[in-house]
Amino acid sequence: MTNNASQVVKAIDEARRAVVGASIIPLATVSPQPIEWLWRPHFALGKLSVLAGHPGLGKSLVTMDMAAHVSTGRKWVDGSHCPKGSVVLVSGEDDPGDTLRPRLDAAGADVNKVYYLKAVCDMEGERGFTLADVPALTSMLGRLKDCRLIIIDPVSAYLAGTDSHNNAEVRALLAPLAQMAGDHRVSVICVSHLNKAQGEAIGRVTGSLAFVAAARSAYVVSRCKDDPKRRLMTPLKNNLGADLAGASYRIGETIMDGLGGVPFVTWDLDPVNISADEALAPTTGHESTVADAIEFLRDILRDGPVKVNEVKAEANAAGLSPRTIERAKAELPVIAQRFTEGNNGRGYWTWKLGEASKAATSKAANPAIQTGGLTEDGSTMRVPEDTGGVRPPTSGLADLPEKQGARETFRL
Structure with a gap:
């Protein structure tokens, strides 16, 4: 009796799950x-x-x-x-x-x-x-x-x-x-x-x-x-x-x-x-030299800021790998700057050559890229010395002022 009851329940469940049709909607009704x-x-x-x-x-x-x-x-x-x-x-x-x-x-x-x-x-x-x-x-x-x-x-x-x-x-x-x-x-x-x-x-x-x-x-x-x-x-x-x-x-x-x-x-x-x-991807060992990339960046950025996607497109055409360009950028005083368009946060990045002394002054003056010292509440803040980024505000630290249009520039 128990087996029969189980079989009936199973049959009902299978019948309930059986596909008998499909539900469709016209996309004209979808906003x-x-x-x-x-x-x-x-x-x-x-x-x-x-x-x-x-x-x-x-x-x-x-x-x-x-x-x-x-x-x-x-x-x-x-x-x-x-x-x-x-x-x-x-x-x-x-x-x-x-x-x-x-x-x-x-x-x-x-x-x-x-x-x-x-x-x-x-x-x-x-x-x-x-x-x-x-x-x-x-x-x-x-x-x-x-x-x-x-x-x-x-x-x-x-x-x-x-x-x-x-x-x-x-x-x-x-x-x-x-x-x-x-x-x-x-x-x-x-x-x-x-x-x-x-x-x-x-x-x-x-x-x-x-x-x-x-x-x-x-x-x-x-x-x-x-x-x-x-x-x-x-x-x-x-x-x-x-x-x-x-x-x-x-x-x-x-x-x-x-x-x-x-x-x-x-x-x-x-x-x-x-x-x-x-x-x-594993390193191939056949990448171009950093010296070549440094000369390339000096040449393409000689006359002022250039959009990053344009720099990288030219570098690719010149046979310079992205990793080599990044290494050359780190060795040069290259300054990255972001420009926003409208109020939706969209924009573009540029690179430009900058004097080492100016880049160092920018880094020391900007609390977002400090490499040591005391915070406002007297506690020690340590940030990697080679960071080119932004540290988040923490307890006791004032938020960085927001800027409209071009963001502040940093040596990267």
């Missing part, structure tokens, strides 16, 4: 909508994204910096708009007390708007979160209506028994998460690791290719081959924005009372225009 950005053109609101890289390169620090920007509404390093809202951290590796909170403070976050997902609750009490618990996240977003960013770090810790190498299973697990992101206009960033395989960068993200396929944008963090202190964040794919628009950063350290040194990200001002494949 075109602009893409909303968390950080143009890298991470969009309402979409799933992936940030992958080997351990020790600062992926989690990047996400803490992003949380700081979103919680305060502070503009991104390139001057583009950052929507202000709440942030939810789903962290399986970092302790909220001795790691997450200090790093958020160092990055200048408004911790009143940053939340740590401790557990989910069911009829038996609290238990650990998995990606099968999207209904719990959806319920949370119903209460936290201003949430704009959810960080899942690492995504591999929350697979709910799913085989991470099975495309179908991973897609089925991520689909509700992507749907939730779209419904609530929240950007979901999944942090992942890289495997040791060779070949195209898109196959280097740990687990199934479905992780990258489900994401609308995916970025890889790698160490710069010519400057070990510099980290590159390069696009693996970007379905919504420029697929050669990357960024670079270095890791600074601030001394906090009772905590010692706490790391934070300091972004370089100059954009990175190489792909993840180029960033992860």
Whole structure:
């Protein structure tokens, strides 16, 4: 009798799930909508994204910096708009007390708007979160209506028994998460690791290719081959924005009372225009010399500022690799300057030659690139000596004044 009952229930369930038709809508009834950005053109609101890289390169620090920007509404390093809202951290590796909170403070976050997902609750009490618990996240977003960013770090810790190498299973697990992101206009960033395989960068993200396929944008963090202190964040794919628009950063350290040194990200001002494949490619040993690149830059910049994309196009035509140009730029007193157009944060970068004395004066006068000394509250601030980026405001530090039009210039 029991077996018969089970068979009846199974038959009813199969009949209920049987496909009997399809639902379609004419696109003429769909209103075109602009893409909303968390950080143009890298991470969009309402979409799933992936940030992958080997351990020790600062992926989690990047996400803490992003949380700081979103919680305060502070503009991104390139001057583009950052929507202000709440942030939810789903962290399986970092302790909220001795790691997450200090790093958020160092990055200048408004911790009143940053939340740590401790557990989910069911009829038996609290238990650990998995990606099968999207209904719990959806319920949370119903209460936290201003949430704009959810960080899942690492995504591999929350697979709910799913085989991470099975495309179908991973897609089925991520689909509700992507749907939730779209419904609530929240950007979901999944942090992942890289495997040791060779070949195209898109196959280097740990687990199934479905992780990258489900994401609308995916970025890889790698160490710069010519400057070990510099980290590159390069696009693996970007379905919504420029697929050669990357960024670079270095890791600074601030001394906090009772905590010692706490790391934070300091972004370089100059954009990175190489792909993840180029960033992860092994060195060939046949690159042009830096001396040639130095002479090239002196010649092309002799008459004044030139747009960066034009410089790099001419360099490519001259057979000079991007890495060699970057090394030559570091040795010359090249000044990068960004010009904005309109109020949407869009603009362009230029390079120009500058006297070393002027570059040194600019660096000493600008608190964004100090290399030592005391902060306003008397604590010590340490920033990598070769940084060309901007350190975030921290406790006791005055925010840098915003500028209209051309941003301040820095020696890079």
